[in-house]
Amino acid sequence: MLIEQFNPLEDKMIQVMDENGEIVNADLMPDLKSEEILELYKTMLKARTIDSAALSLQRQGRLLTYAPNLGQEAAQVGSGYALKKTDWAVSAFRELGMWLIKGWTIEKIFQYWYGSEWGSHFGEEIRLLPISVPISSQLSHAVGIAMAAKFRGESDAVIAYTGDGGTSQGEFHEALNFAAVYKTPNVFFIQNNQFAISIPSSKQTASKNLAVKALAYGMPGIKVDGNDVFAVLAVTRAALEYAIKEGPVLIEAYTFRMGAHTTSDDPSKYRTDEEVEPWKKRDPMLRLEKYLLQNDLLKEADIEHLKTSFQEEAMAAYQSIEHTSDTEIEEIFSHHYAEMTPQLEEQLADYLAFVERSQR
Amino acid sequence: MLIEQFNPLEDKMIQVMDENGEIVNADLMPDLKSEEILELYKTMLKARTIDSAALSLQRQGRLLTYAPNLGQEAAQVGSGYALKKTDWAVSAFRELGMWLIKGWTIEKIFQYWYGSEWGSHFGEEIRLLPISVPISSQLSHAVGIAMAAKFRGESDAVIAYTGDGGTSQGEFHEALNFAAVYKTPNVFFIQNNQFAISIPSSKQTASKNLAVKALAYGMPGIKVDGNDVFAVLAVTRAALEYAIKEGPVLIEAYTFRMGAHTTSDDPSKYRTDEEVEPWKKRDPMLRLEKYLLQNDLLKEADIEHLKTSFQEEAMAAYQSIEHTSDTEIEEIFSHHYAEMTPQLEEQLADYLAFVERSQR
Amino acid sequence: MSNKINIVQAVQQALYNEMTLDETVVVYGQDVGVEGGVFRATVGLQKAFGSERIFDTPLSESAIVGSAVGMAINGFKPVVEIQFMGFIYPAVNQIVSHVSRYRNRTRGERHLPMVIRAPYGGGIRALELHSESTEAMFAHIPGLKVVIPSTPYDTKGLLISAIRDPDPVLFLEPKRIYRAFRQKVPEDAYTLPIGKAKIVKEGEDITVVTWGAMVPDVQKAVSTIDDISVEIIDLRTISPMDRETIVESVQKTGRILVVHEAAKSFGAGAEIVSVVNEKAFLSLEAPPTRLTGFDTIFPLPRGEKHYLPTPERIAKKIREIAAY
């Protein structure tokens, strides 16, 4: 219903809870128990805490490049929470909140950002694909996964993420078109955080919004307030349900990247504080906190307590991997094919011999 | 006006003249002198005559692969006729009617289909790009040409062609998005001839129609009866004008490929006669002939006369190139860089020496 | 049971056998379903297996390959067709960035049992980009295997191996000889090892390494030579290359000629020459030599006859090297 009724050409967006934590659209409020609402909140807070821990670790040189999530927690957690365990999630690279829900552990996440392939070895049973660096190239993988699920008659859906910048890639187009033709159970989730590194969305496309791009494929497109976790959850749930029954859906979650693109980036080069300011009021955490406090689901004191415990969890996770050794030489060679080629065997042997001799 | 008013979501198409040659939408009838209407007709007939000559030459082994145009003459000629001399046209590979208008000579066209690069050497002053084999890869060239024209403050537009199959390529998407962002004077013209080799449009995309894809880029999209030369001309003219002033436009010309995909293709493998049958009545030539006869602009006898003369012209053109020699050896080497590389020089010399020795 | 079939029929049979034996094998690409493929390599399969297991796709090479990545991750063995090798370029990002990397990226946790088939090579009087042989570009990509058969028997056995391989294989089919000759081939499924070259003809004086549609041309050339004993090696797998077979042969003959269609510079021939240098330097009695396509774009048909090494040019080169 929600999915079919929305007309992206009207350029509105779905909101359930406003900036003051008031439910402004009770019809769409997802049916959640108090514990579930608290779980949403905790996951968002956990994501934010890990994010800030990662940033400070990176500044200390204890992680390498890192892509921050500040301000996008509702989009990530709301969409991730909508997934059932057997649904698949296909990552871009800025979905920390969703990753936590799908079961990518903090240790492994840190291992990834600390520059180890082992970070992406997180258990085959976890239906999550690792970070995909080339923008939007992962979307067709999501289509293939969904084709497979559909052919086997399973009722699992696949959510795949990309950014506002990602909508300009040809691979975005091909994947969405494919999904629509085969009516696969795909949800394409755009975190429109207004920027692709330094390029604002307004220079990325001339379309009214990003949800409207769905019309090109004959699929529904919905724009949702990406800083409203209830709205994101409601829309993603509806979309997943629709996807399994009818075919793919495109969601645009309208949000804002409060921090830098990555730790190598300096946003002051391309945007002003005034541009960022209004988004502070729209903070997804603040809003949910207000709701929880107003509804007596949380006390101020709890917040600090939770923060501390997540911070400790994050640091413990980091410490558990900080002193893992660098990648073993053999590993560099042994994961290219089921069996190493003679070329790889020879190169490995040569290099090992060199290392051994030079250590003597 | 026409451009902004059209709403592709309504899934209608613009028609000016119906299958009986009646003007059903006089408001949109382009303002044409009798000679101009005759010129349209003659160009379409010429295209059709050359097309059938090419097919029979190919069957005799005197041309190589050839991509027939039967049934698409109105789309090609109507759109080509809308161009002024300084406007650019960017080819896909099935636009014979347009090529003739832009000044690609029959000789050169035959030379191309006879397997010589010289066919694409048609005069730099002719603002036409040669055939582009990888589907839709030419569309970004059109954007670049338009960017250049716009930067120089020229008021030339660029029309670029692709097919219904072409809309599935990522490069289609990237080019249209680019054009919309920079508001370049581009018209993207899709000949929706219902098939991409054996794949019907219905399996190519799930969108309502192809014009609707324009909405993804925030540009106008118009669907026109591609077998109605007046409608195609009217829409393309309006689109070119709009493009120069406001930015890009997408046109879907709804037509049908009456013949095979190319001379290597056998359509009976994937479509029935019943599917083709209804389109015979919608033939673009027949319709214009009816109009001309009804309006006393042409006599039955003229038609035969014209056909004969075009047939003679085609055959004369073919004969003028039939006995041109095969590609000279040097030419294979000498057009890769402004100056041949030492590698090319050496390879050329070696080969020439071999040829010389073996001819002794 | 065996039957006399040509290369394109061998492709079809391999697909037929594997689709029969393993229901996770699916086949898709442009025009492969209803039409049976522009070269008829998939003819009859949709009738036999239905349009769920072999189907047509939109005109999107990148999504064809990318969706195969997803299908492979989720339990299928996709065999996708790129209509001509010249149209593989839109899918290069998928091949370089994902197809070849998934196993390493996930430290072996996920791997991609998938095959990308494409007809390759020139000499069929075709339009631009229908004659390409850029196997060297793909052979340079770690994590990918590149296979090129030259006979019906090898085509079937290698394609079945490729389908059963737990890792991705780019399978390039020599379209110039798709229908050039027939060979007796077992009707049932069988495999041939990927990564093993074949000695087509033993000889003592000079080694000629070649693959794909150049194999019969080399054979033709050699058939005109009585006074030199030529060993012909059909490489069959470009990457990982069977260095052993090549090196052993050159250790015996002391001389080597590589013949391929692709442009000379930075082509696969260079790797073979280098391997021979590294492994058989002291056996060399003449400079390892390449006879290949020119460093030019494949000419349109009216210039095409000049491009491919002919049996005459091959024979002459063999004589030159032997006389060195």
Add this chain to the structure above:
Amino acid sequence: MSNKINIVQAVQQALYNEMTLDETVVVYGQDVGVEGGVFRATVGLQKAFGSERIFDTPLSESAIVGSAVGMAINGFKPVVEIQFMGFIYPAVNQIVSHVSRYRNRTRGERHLPMVIRAPYGGGIRALELHSESTEAMFAHIPGLKVVIPSTPYDTKGLLISAIRDPDPVLFLEPKRIYRAFRQKVPEDAYTLPIGKAKIVKEGEDITVVTWGAMVPDVQKAVSTIDDISVEIIDLRTISPMDRETIVESVQKTGRILVVHEAAKSFGAGAEIVSVVNEKAFLSLEAPPTRLTGFDTIFPLPRGEKHYLPTPERIAKKIREIAAY
């Protein structure tokens, strides 16, 4: 007038000079405008020349390169940036099918004065696909030139030549040494010939051919060797390769080592070994040898130190070859 600048500044200066001298030069790509490029290679240019001549684009590599084809056809000289070489793959179809082919396709009637710039190479502790060096894939494409400088002086002169070249140039910048050292470079525009290697250091006993960020590593290696006289050649242009300089050197030294970052198999080193075989076989006193990256995907940072040939490994290899 001259100034001491590093490689990334040399890129900026070359662009600045050419944009000043020739108003048909335009620069565009992701983040090159307002931000001045993720490596600051275009910093200050938008202020100097306005956002018509240097501008940001949507995230579309294929359209970036494809639109440059159109601009070049219509009178401009576009210099486009691909943010990292690992993101050039979506544009491969444009490069192979159009950029390199327009002159030949039109028998010289249209040609493309355009440059594609991309930072390339590893060793900067970066994420996946930020460390690639697949120059061999592009060097194999007829109609394209591939240039890789290794010093600020060469960077500026070669980039200006590339911009003035009537034909397309892929200009790969060694990002590992973008800021490694400074060099006195004339402030005005000057050119250096594309297709010419540079003898960095003359020597008698062995030739080492290398390029890009490996040049300083080779120099470091050689600086530790007193007893062998090493000639170092900085290739500078990968394609078309300056065979003469290499061959003359090997005719003198009789020995050659090629050092590059890319994977060994089917890498550019193979072409150099082959050229030496073809042109200097009788001068060879030891097998031409390659010391390169492994046939693996470039490891993530925690394995990265193993991948690139180090000065120690280079020195050891030089000694081995000299002792052969």
